[in-house]
Amino acid sequence: MPxxxxxxxxxxxxxxxxxGIVRISGNNLENLLxxxxxxxxxxxxxxxxxxxxxxxxxxxxxxxxxxxxxHSYTGEDVLELQGHGGPAVLRLVLQRCLDxxxxxxxxxxxxxxxxxxxxLDLAQAEAVADVIxxxxxxxxxxxxxxxxxxxxxxxxxxxxxxxxxxxLLEATLDFPEEGVxxxxxxxxQAQLRDINKxxxxxxxxxxxxxxxxxxIAIALVGKPNVGKSSLLNKxxxxxxxxxxxxPGTTRDLVRxxxxxxxxxxxxxxxxxxxxxxxxxxVLGVSRAxxxxxxxxxxxxxxxxxxxxxxxxxxxAGLPGRKHIFVSNKIDLRCAPPALINGEETHVHLSAKxxxxxxxLHRAVLSKINWNPASEGVFSARERHLRALKEARFHVLxxxxxxxxxxxxxxxxxLAQHHLASITGExxxxxxxxxxxxxxxxxx
Numbered sequence: 001m002p003x004x005x006x007x008x009x010x011x012x013x014x015x016x017x018x019x020g021i022v023r024i025s026g027n028n029l030e031n032l033l034x035x036x037x038x039x040x041x042x043x044x045x046x047x048x049x050x051x052x053x054x055x056x057x058x059x060x061x062x063x064x065x066x067x068x069x070x071h072s073y074t075g076e077d078v079l080e081l082q083g084h085g086g087p088a089v090l091r092l093v094l095q096r097c098l099d100x101x102x103x104x105x106x107x108x109x110x111x112x113x114x115x116x117x118x119x120l121d122l123a124q125a126e127a128v129a130d131v132i133x134x135x136x137x138x139x140x141x142x143x144x145x146x147x148x149x150x151x152x153x154x155x156x157x158x159x160x161x162x163x164x165x166x167x168l169l170e171a172t173l174d175f176p177e178e179g180v181x182x183x184x185x186x187x188x189q190a191q192l193r194d195i196n197k198x199x200x201x202x203x204x205x206x207x208x209x210x211x212x213x214x215x216i217a218i219a220l221v222g223k224p225n226v227g228k229s230s231l232l233n234k235x236x237x238x239x240x241x242x243x244x245x246x247p248g249t250t251r252d253l254v255r256x257x258x259x260x261x262x263x264x265x266x267x268x269x270x271x272x273x274x275x276x277x278x279x280x281x282v283l284g285v286s287r288a289x290x291x292x293x294x295x296x297x298x299x300x301x302x303x304x305x306x307x308x309x310x311x312x313x314x315x316a317g318l319p320g321r322k323h324i325f326v327s328n329k330i331d332l333r334c335a336p337p338a339l340i341n342g343e344e345t346h347v348h349l350s351a352k353x354x355x356x357x358x359x360l361h362r363a364v365l366s367k368i369n370w371n372p373a374s375e376g377v378f379s380a381r382e383r384h385l386r387a388l389k390e391a392r393f394h395v396l397x398x399x400x401x402x403x404x405x406x407x408x409x410x411x412x413x414l415a416q417h418h419l420a421s422i423t424g425e426x427x428x429x430x431x432x433x434x435x436x437x438x439x440x441x442x443x
Contacts, residue, residue, distance in 0.1 A: 006032065007105035007113075008097040010090050011442035017085030019062075022093045023442055024102055025110055029077040032100045033066060036081070036093075043068050051081055051093050059092045060084055074110055075117025108436030110443055115424065122424025123152045123384065125436075130213055130379040132440060138262025139212040143379035146209070151378040154202045155422050158195065158391075162416045165191050169409040189402060196395050203388045204371070206380035211368055213379045215264030218364065219291045222301035222311070224272025227328040231301065231351035232256055232269040235360075253287055260361050261370065268295065273314075297322045297367055299360075303329050312344075322367040330355065339363055384422050391418040 006026025012019070024032065034040060038056070041047040041064055049064040062083035072078040081093055098104065108129070115125045127146035134140035145151070168188050220228040233239050236256040254269040268291045271284030292298050298321050300311040308325065315323045327348045330337060337356030340346040345363050349356025394415035401407040 006102040007109055008094060008102035009105035009110075009442035010094055011080075011110075012085060012090075014087070015085075016087070020083055020085035020090040021442075022081040022083070022090060022097060023105075023110065024079040024081075024097055025072075025074045025076045025105075025113060026102065027069070027076055029066070029079055032097070032102065033079055035100045036096060037064055041066050044071075051083060051096065053092075053096055054099065059096060060089050070117070073119065074113040075119045076113060105441060106437075107441050108443060112436040121149075121152050123155070123422050124149060125424075126381060127151070127379050128443065129440075130381075132443065134213075134379075135215050135257075135264035136212065136259050136262050138259075139215075139264060139379070142209045142212050142377045146378040146380070151206070151209075151380065151384075152423050154205070154378075155419050158199055158202065159416055159419045161191065161195050161198070162412050162419070165195065166409060166412050166416070169405055169412065172405055173409065192395070192399055192402070192408075196392070196399060199388065199392050199395055203385070203392060205377050206384055206388055207369070208371065208377040209380040210382065210385055211263055211370065212377065213381065215266060216296040216364075216368060217266045217268065217294065218297045218299060219268045219270060219288075219295035220299050220301060221270055221288060221292050221314075222273065223307065224274055226272070226301040226303050226307075227351045228272070228301050229254070229269050231299070231326070231328065231349075232267050234351050234354055234357060235267060253291055260364055263365075263368075263370065265364075292318055292321070295321060297324060297364060299324050299326050301326045301328050303327070324360070324363050324367065326360065341366070387418045387422050391415040394418070 004027065006024060006029065008022060008024040011021040011023040026032075030040065036051055037047075037049045038052055041049065043066050046063045046065055049062070050058045051060045051062065051064075053059050060081075060083040062081065065080045065082070067073070067078040067080075069076045069078075083089060083093060094104075111120070111125050111128050114120045115122060120128075124147055127143050130143035131140060131147055134143050165188060168186055220232055222228055232254065236258055253271075256267045256269075258265050258267060270288030270291050271281060273285055273288060276282060276285070298315065298318060300315060300323060302308060302311060302325070304327070311325060315321075315325075323345070325344055325346045327346065328351055330348050331350040331353050335348060337350070337359055338346075338348040339356075339359040339362060340348075341363075345367070347356060347360045347363050349360055392415075394411040398408045398411035398415070401411065
């Protein structure tokens, strides 16, 4: 990936604000710096400056900060022009940078250069975007931990342990008469068991972080007037959906974002399921089924147990989804709230009074295997989880084939390869392109 040219972009969000930043990165920015500021400035110090056009007229006035390489975000020379946050004036300053020889940066190109110049590993680079797009305070904290290197450090510790054990195995293969005793003295099996336990802990923390990063989607499904919209409003803490006694009030999907234990949750209220000749309601029912098929968890709402057989049949038609059966309106039956776990998960609650809502929260967290007491949660992506699961598979295979040293050595080599892919030690260009293309322009 060539990165010997100079790039520039607006680094602040689109719209109006008190401050707007234009960022430039490249090698040997002295000429560009002089052209725009009229003079050189002291490195790593905020300098009040005028941003000049080609004729020397002032485009804007603000703070300029110059970071000479290699001590910068990208590892190259970086210049930040911090002026006023109006779109028009920012475009003028950016165009001036382009006229001076820079080109417009691609999405994520600044962070991509930081990765290529070894300022960040790949997991840390991905965490930059996760911090920006975090959907909750808990997700933001887990992303910051990954950005600071907690995830990478945990992976690196595992990788080094695998390397150490592989050295013992390779020595055993090269010197069979001496290596067996050496491997036994080092208690290689105990080391392998320890690696497996530590890998399980990292995988758990990564799973938790993935849930915080991606959040979950919950669809509220059931017949008309069972209280789906009332439950959405109670969970959201506001009147997000219209509630009436008239069947079929909800015709389209109603979405609301909430948090449960810091986990971002997208609630989707759906049209009541029933046979109807109303073409608009038919479309609403069709969208209800589509929402249920796309949800991580489906809440099947009913007023009484007579509806359960029909709900079970409907749930069976949605493989791969998690299901919670909710018996609503317990206030009308003078029944207590309850959470019943077994082959099926049932929650008895009142969307009107809020009784049992805490039990519903508990049922949802159980469905996603959430452990609020876990420590060291860091932001992780689906590719990280796949790599960790593949590494665990090969480590477990090594445990099962311990009697054959050649097979164990190969399994550990494959496990190490998957771990290294997380931090980008082995990362094809097409993967890097996909990752950084989803970043903001200017980051």
